[in-house]
Amino acid sequence: MIKNPERKLRVGIPRALLYYKFSDLWITFFEQLGAEVIISPETTKKIKDVAVRLAPDEDCYSTKLYFGHVMALKDKVDYLFIPRFGGRKKKYVGCPKFIGLAEVLRSMIPDLPEILMPHYNRGMDKHTRIGLLVRAFRLGKIFRNNPFVRIRAISKAFKAQKLHNKSMIIDEKTLQKWENSEVILNDFPIYTENERQLKIVLVGHSYVLNDPFSSLSIRSLLQGYGVDIITSEQIPRKLIEKQMAKLEYDIYFDFEREILGTIMHFIESKTVDGIIHLLIFSCGPDSIAGEIAARYSKRDPTIPLLQLVFDELTGEAGMRTRIEAFVDMLRRSIDEQVIFLTTQAHI
Amino acid sequence: MPLSFPYVGTFTYVFESIARGMKRDDIIVPDEPTYRTKQLGSQHSSEFVCTPFKMLLGSIIEVIEKGAYEIVATVFVDYCRLGYYSPLYRIILEDLGYDFDLINLDWFNKIEFFTSFKKLACNVNAVQAFQAFRVGWIKNRYIDQIDKTLYSYGAVEIDKGASYKVAHKLYRQVVETEGMKNIRMLPEIIQKTFDDEVEIDTEANPLKVGVVGELYAVVEPAINLDIMRRLNDIGVVTETPITFTRWIDLGQRMNPFKKWHYKACIKHAKPYVRYPLGGKTRESLGAVIEYKEKGWDGVIHLYPFTCMPEIISRSILPQVSREHDMPVLSLVLDEHTGEAGIQTRLEAFVDLLERKRNKGNGF
Numbered sequence: 139m140i141k142n143p144e145r146k147l148r149v150g151i152p153r154a155l156l157y158y159k160f161s162d163l164w165i166t167f168f169e170q171l172g173a174e175v176i177i178s179p180e181t182t183k184k185i186k187d188v189a190v191r192l193a194p195d196e197d198c199y200s201t202k203l204y205f206g207h208v209m210a211l212k213d214k215v216d217y218l219f220i221p222r223f224g225g226r227k228k229k230y231v232g233c234p235k236f237i238g239l240a241e242v243l244r245s246m247i248p249d250l251p252e253i254l255m256p257h258y259n260r261g262m263d264k265h266t267r268i269g270l271l272v273r274a275f276r277l278g279k280i281f282r283n284n285p286f287v288r289i290r291a292i293s294k295a296f297k298a299q300k301l302h303n304k305s306m307i308i309d310e311k312t313l314q315k316w317e318n319s320e321v322i323l324n325d326f327p328i329y330t331e332n333e334r335q336l337k338i339v340l341v342g343h344s345y346v347l348n349d350p351f352s353s354l355s356i357r358s359l360l361q362g363y364g365v366d367i368i369t370s371e372q373i374p375r376k377l378i379e380k381q382m383a384k385l386e387y388d389i390y391f392d393f394e395r396e397i398l399g400t401i402m403h404f405i406e407s408k409t410v411d412g413i414i415h416l417l418i419f420s421c422g423p424d425s426i427a428g429e430i431a432a433r434y435s436k437r438d439p440t441i442p443l444l445q446l447v448f449d450e451l452t453g454e455a456g457m458r459t460r461i462e463a464f465v466d467m468l469r470r471s472i473d474e475q476v477i478f479l480t481t482q483a484h485i
Numbered sequence: 486m487p488l489s490f491p492y493v494g495t496f497t498y499v500f501e502s503i504a505r506g507m508k509r510d511d512i513i514v515p516d517e518p519t520y521r522t523k524q525l526g527s528q529h530s531s532e533f534v535c536t537p538f539k540m541l542l543g544s545i546i547e548v549i550e551k552g553a554y555e556i557v558a559t560v561f562v563d564y565c566r567l568g569y570y571s572p573l574y575r576i577i578l579e580d581l582g583y584d585f586d587l588i589n590l591d592w593f594n595k596i597e598f599f600t601s602f603k604k605l606a607c608n609v610n611a612v613q614a615f616q617a618f619r620v621g622w623i624k625n626r627y628i629d630q631i632d633k634t635l636y637s638y639g640a641v642e643i644d645k646g647a648s649y650k651v652a653h654k655l656y657r658q659v660v661e662t663e664g665m666k667n668i669r670m671l672p673e674i675i676q677k678t679f680d681d682e683v684e685i686d687t688e689a690n691p692l693k694v695g696v697v698g699e700l701y702a703v704v705e706p707a708i709n710l711d712i713m714r715r716l717n718d719i720g721v722v723t724e725t726p727i728t729f730t731r732w733i734d735l736g737q738r739m740n741p742f743k744k745w746h747y748k749a750c751i752k753h754a755k756p757y758v759r760y761p762l763g764g765k766t767r768e769s770l771g772a773v774i775e776y777k778e779k780g781w782d783g784v785i786h787l788y789p790f791t792c793m794p795e796i797i798s799r800s801i802l803p804q805v806s807r808e809h810d811m812p813v814l815s816l817v818l819d820e821h822t823g824e825a826g827i828q829t830r831l832e833a834f835v836d837l838l839e840r841k842r843n844k845g846n847g848f
Binding site: 231237259263426433437 | 530531532533534535560562564565566568569571572573576577580757758759760761762763764766790791793794796797799800801803804817
């Protein structure tokens with residue numbers, strides 16, 4: 139392709155999967171390099187229909203949606219950014235589909251624009267942190283030759299990501315305040331008279347929690363029912379690692395640690411009214427974490443756990459009924475059952 | 486304590502011989518998985534966990550019901566779910582209220598591997614245990630040899646089913662042979678028995694199809710509905726490079742000159758999938774090219790439902806097949822797979838291959 143100095147190079151990032159985790163990092167990086175970042179629109183029914191028709195049948199729902207987002211971007215951009223991401227921590231891996239996604243897309247849709255697919259795998263291939271910087275530096279060459287600009291872009295991007303993580307993940311003190319109903323972390327729940335405000339943990343992958351289409355806008359639904367929520371993304375890492383250390387085995391899927399750790403933490407601390415676990419159909423890691431969570435919850439059933447499985451055929455009405463029934467059940471159980479708050483624990 | 490293990494294709498024979506070599510007379514040999522095994526497994530496991538998980542769980546429950554206490558399992562970190570099998574089995578079986586002990590053989594954690602191995606080999610000393618293991622991997626080679634001979638003789642035999650009878654007899658013979666001198670004689674015996682007892686059509690020019698894919702789906706006849714035999718019955722020679730040899734056979738692993746089939750395949754797959762992503766993704770892709778170069782007619786790719794790495798190879802396989810002019814049939818298997826569906830698709834695929842070959846010959 140001929141580089142046109144008049145026009146900025148356009149980089150497309152599909153709004154799906156890892157975008158919800160690393161959006162700040164990627165967008166800042168490309169914008170600092172002088173590229174125009176185009177992000178696919180929020181998931182709509184049209185995107186879903188394209189995705190389901192195109193994607194392999196056995197892929198999980200979220201991966202299928204990714205295909206739709208790529209198609210939405212296809213004709214608008216010069217480059218698609220689909221990193222081959224294997225894991226960001228030692229010993230822990232992501233989903234294998236994250237590594238293969240770029241190559242699958244290239245193979246299945248031949249007329250795609252050029253795909254930028256840097257490979258980073260700290261978990262299995264033992265790439266170092268410096269290796270990540272080197273990869274980003276090399277990637278930047280497409281946009282700017284000046285090494286100083288590239289270095290500045292990388293450092294700004296990582297700062298942005300750090301800030302994002304900091305604002306997302308709360309500390310233990312804030313969690314305690316939330317548990318005592320002193321602060322509200324997400325949207326204000328619509329308060330109804332004569333009813334106690336419920337507290338529910340919403341657990342799931344970030345690309346399900348933050349995508350209203352694939353989670354059937356469960357967050358606003360709960361908000362409407364007067365439920366105060368906290369998501370598994372916000373839970374302090376320390377608490378999660380503490381829970382993970384209790385297991386005899388290693389949960390080596392990075393994002394599942396967050397999910398399972400959150401569920402186990404609240405099963406143990408009993409500071410919420412209920413847990414809602416959002417699973418995606420045929421997600422490999424979810425099938426394991428979901429089963430472990432269900433079984434641990436059965437062994438210690440004080441806090442009810444609702445597991446909802448989403449796929450492209452999930453009807454909104456059915457899901458609504460189940461959530462409503464769950465919330466009603468929690469409301470009724472309050473009178474009979476005391477919820478223990480951890481007010482005494484830290485004195 | 487009675488020792489047992491889940492049923493995994495013909496590898497069960499290898500396992501049996503290792504256990505017998507360690508003088509464990511209390512082993513309980515698992516039965517071949519049946520419909521009940523599938524039912525038991527899927528009843529107690531999560532809805533969309535991969536099929537091998539369900540089948541192995543069913544098999545473990547069956548051996549526990551037969552009276553086994555120590556169950557051998559494996560655990561290691563990979564990209565796929567295999568590493569969770571054993572911890573999750575423990576939780577599920579505890580919930581079911583069984584009395585059992587899972588022994589994890591974790592090859593990547595050497596200390597733990599040897600402590601659990603010692604637990605298994607309680608009747609013998611270290612040298613004898615190692616010797617038993619060595620006999621095991623050598624016998625594994627001969628079991629593989631029987632499989633390989635069987636899959637080619639089965640296609641051209643005149644009396645249908647004869648070679649399968651011979652193979653079953655030979656499997657038992659391999660397990661029961663003792664003494665290194667006798668074991669070393671086995672390859673000749675295997676070849677000779679096949680030559681003597683199976684009458685083959687020497688004029689035939691059968692189609693040749695390679696079978697690749699996920700390990701369990703390829704080696705376990707209960708999940709792939711005996712696909713090898715089905716292919717043999719319609720007169721197709723099959724072969725699979727997917728065996729346990731590459732893990733268990735330390736003798737070959739230590740040999741630097743050994744040419745591994747899977748390494749060649751991975752090299753071929755580089756333009757399609759560059760980096761490892763678990764399972765046999767790159768191997769499945771590369772095997773298509775490898776078989777093409779060998780002059781085979783087609784490749785069948787097997788994988789269990791929701792297997793994460795193999796879905797990737799399944800998505801890329803059409804491109805590989807197109808670019809190298811090699812017919813590939815991908816079959817997804819789960820506990821509900823119907824026999825008629827598989828049979829129809831295999832027959833259609835074989836008809837296609839036949840037509841393709843005839844076209845090449847100028848028909």
